[in-house]
Amino acid sequence: MTVDLRTRYLGLELAHPVVASASPLTGSVDSLKRLQDAGVSAVVLPSLFEEQIEHEEMAAHDLMLYGAELSPEARGFFPEIPQSSSGSDKYLKLIADAKSALSVPVIASLNGYTPGGWTSIARQFQDAGADAIELNVYFLAASVDDSSADVEKRYVDLVESVTRQVGVPVAVKVAPYFSAMANMAARLTNAGAAGLVLFNRFMQPDILLDELEVAPHLVLSSSDELRLALRWIAILRGRVEASLAATGGAHTPDDVLKLLLAGADCVMLASSLLARGPSHVGTIVEGIRRWMTERDYVSVEQMKGSLSQQSCPDPDAFERANYMKALKSYTSEFV
Numbered sequence: 539m540t541v542d543l544r545t546r547y548l549g550l551e552l553a554h555p556v557v558a559s560a561s562p563l564t565g566s567v568d569s570l571k572r573l574q575d576a577g578v579s580a581v582v583l584p585s586l587f588e589e590q591i592e593h594e595e596m597a598a599h600d601l602m603l604y605g606a607e608l609s610p611e612a613r614g615f616f617p618e619i620p621q622s623s624s625g626s627d628k629y630l631k632l633i634a635d636a637k638s639a640l641s642v643p644v645i646a647s648l649n650g651y652t653p654g655g656w657t658s659i660a661r662q663f664q665d666a667g668a669d670a671i672e673l674n675v676y677f678l679a680a681s682v683d684d685s686s687a688d689v690e691k692r693y694v695d696l697v698e699s700v701t702r703q704v705g706v707p708v709a710v711k712v713a714p715y716f717s718a719m720a721n722m723a724a725r726l727t728n729a730g731a732a733g734l735v736l737f738n739r740f741m742q743p744d745i746l747l748d749e750l751e752v753a754p755h756l757v758l759s760s761s762d763e764l765r766l767a768l769r770w771i772a773i774l775r776g777r778v779e780a781s782l783a784a785t786g787g788a789h790t791p792d793d794v795l796k797l798l799l800a801g802a803d804c805v806m807l808a809s810s811l812l813a814r815g816p817s818h819v820g821t822i823v824e825g826i827r828r829w830m831t832e833r834d835y836v837s838v839e840q841m842k843g844s845l846s847q848q849s850c851p852d853p854d855a856f857e858r859a860n861y862m863k864a865l866k867s868y869t870s871e872f873v
């Protein structure tokens with residue numbers, strides 16, 4: 539019997555749940571084609587950052603919108619939209635080229651933190667052919683004046699401002715650092731998010747002792763990290779309408795299987811593909827297929843969420859009780 543690996547994510551039908559997450563590997567058409575040939579079921583392009591959307595370009599864009607309402611003479615006063623290859627022009631070309639070169643869905647990614655005019659670029663992502671948009675909100679509330687309520691409102695406003703621009707589904711990629719993650723997930727969904735990508739992995743800066751400098755520190759993930767997404771996906775499965783994508787720490791077929799059992803609709807890979815190359819996708823997909831066949835699972839849809847908090851026999855295992863048990867059972871030769 540063949541196992542049906544298909545899954546639905548953001549209303550898109552994917553051949554299986556293994557998706558290439560945003561990374562340098564998804565940043566060129568050649569590399570995207572290699573990923574497709576290796577078997578990924580969808581790709582997320584690297585993010586276009588709010589800072590890359592040039593201010594002059596936004597101003598010209600806004601003037602064009604108003605200009606459309608004006609007489610031809612009045613429009614003559616407005617500057618031409620620059621034809622230069624700005625960050626966003628290059629990005630829109632990447633979307634269009636990826637769409638014509640690939641048959642798998644192409645998800646464009648936007649990274650920002652302020653609600654405002656720049657979010658209208660989402661419409662251009664859609665016009666360039668993006669099947670969906672991933673909005674990566676990267677905002678560090680470093681000011682003592684920013685309350686959690688202010689920060690949460692900022693996220694919700696941003697999601698509303700992007701989803702208002704487009705008809706294609708918008709997934710929101712967030713970090714796990716909310717006081718009330720489940721409530722936030724529900725509010726993001728109510729604000730229009732068709733999917734949640736859990737979780738954004740912040741690069742924490744480091745201090746270089748020899749140079750006495752603060753420097754960015756980028757390390758690839760390990761499988762140990764996947765349990766953060768695993769817990770929250772298990773908790774949220776069945777409690778929010780949005781599709782759930784797991785990102786962070788998926789390296790092996792077992793990692794992907796665990797996230798699917800918790801309730802992920804798809805699992806996104808960046809570090810494992812950067813470390814082992816695109817062909818690793820095949821190993822993962824075959825590993826999932828083998829395990830499911832051995833266990834008599836018929837389809838990914840049937841398996842998805844079967845160990846979510848709502849479905850598993852021990853729902854407390856995802857909450858505080860598990861923490862206490864784990865600490866009490868820890869042993870070491872020095873204790």
Ligand SMILES: Cc1cc2nc3c(=O)[nH]c(=O)nc-3n(C[C@H](O)[C@H](O)[C@H](O)COP(=O)(O)O)c2cc1C
Nearest residue numbers: 559560561584585674739759785786787807808809
């Ligand atoms: C070098 C590198 C570049 C990345 N660029 C982006 C990006 O542009 N946008 C984004 O949303 N995530 C980006 N990510 C995050 C990944 O998409 C992914 O969410 C994260 O690395 C966790 O997944 P992993 O454990 O499979 O690496 C990047 C990660 C790496 C390692």
